[in-house]
Amino acid sequence: MTLSRFLLAGSLALASLSASAQALTFDKPEDAVAYRQQAFGLLETHFSNLTAMTLNRIPYDPLQARLDANAIRVLSRLPFHAFPAGTAAPLAGSRATDQIWTAAPRYADSARSLQQESDKIHGAVARGDLVQLRKTLNEAGAICRKCHDQFRAR
Numbered sequence: 001m002t003l004s005r006f007l008l009a010g011s012l013a014l015a016s017l018s019a020s021a022q023a024l025t026f027d028k029p030e031d032a033v034a035y036r037q038q039a040f041g042l043l044e045t046h047f048s049n050l051t052a053m054t055l056n057r058i059p060y061d062p063l064q065a066r067l068d069a070n071a072i073r074v075l076s077r078l079p080f081h082a083f084p085a086g087t088a089a090p091l092a093g094s095r096a097t098d099q100i101w102t103a104a105p106r107y108a109d110s111a112r113s114l115q116q117e118s119d120k121i122h123g124a125v126a127r128g129d130l131v132q133l134r135k136t137l138n139e140a141g142a143i144c145r146k147c148h149d150q151f152r153a154r
């Protein structure tokens with residue numbers, strides 16, 4: 001299956017990407033940091049692309065929007081499988097603060113709200129509802145910023 005077919009598949013097995021993040025196993029703590037930073041980086045790429053299309057900074061392409069929405073839905077879940085204890089900043093260039101572990105329920109709530117908003121983004125794209133899409137992208141952006149303010153070192 002090509003990557004784009006994978007990303008377009010409507011029936012992604014989201015059950016295996018549930019909100020209560022099952023931790024992945026990494027050989028080295030540095031590998032966990034690299035994994036989550038890469039996932040966040042890709043999340044940003046698709047989030048920015050979809051935002052640019054909905055704001056008409058670039059032409060709105062419905063197929064690309066579906067790719068972005070599917071990617072966002074998956075990528076909003078992936079980083080949270082890679083926060084094993086002992087991987088706070090400054091390990092391997094990480095900006096993760098200790099509060100991720102000391103205030104774990106609050107961190108999990110923030111991750112869950114991002115995932116719920118990502119599901120709404122996905123729904124809005126599927127329906128072609130651009131008004132709702134702009135609104136939900138805004139709300140998701142606020143969730144990104146709030147979590148970074150609270151849990152990411154400057």
Ligand code: HEC
Nearest residue numbers: 037040041044047094095096110111114143144147151152
């Ligand atoms: C629940 C908390 C949380 C939410 C929500 C969140 N992030 Fe982050 N993000 C983090 C943390 C923690 C880091 C630092 C990870 C590290 O350096 O180990 C981070 C790092 C990043 C990075 C830097 C990756 C790198 O290469 O260092 C980007 C880009 C990013 N986030 C984008 C986003 C976007 C876009 C959203 C919303 C669509 C988002 N994040 C939502 C917690 C969050």
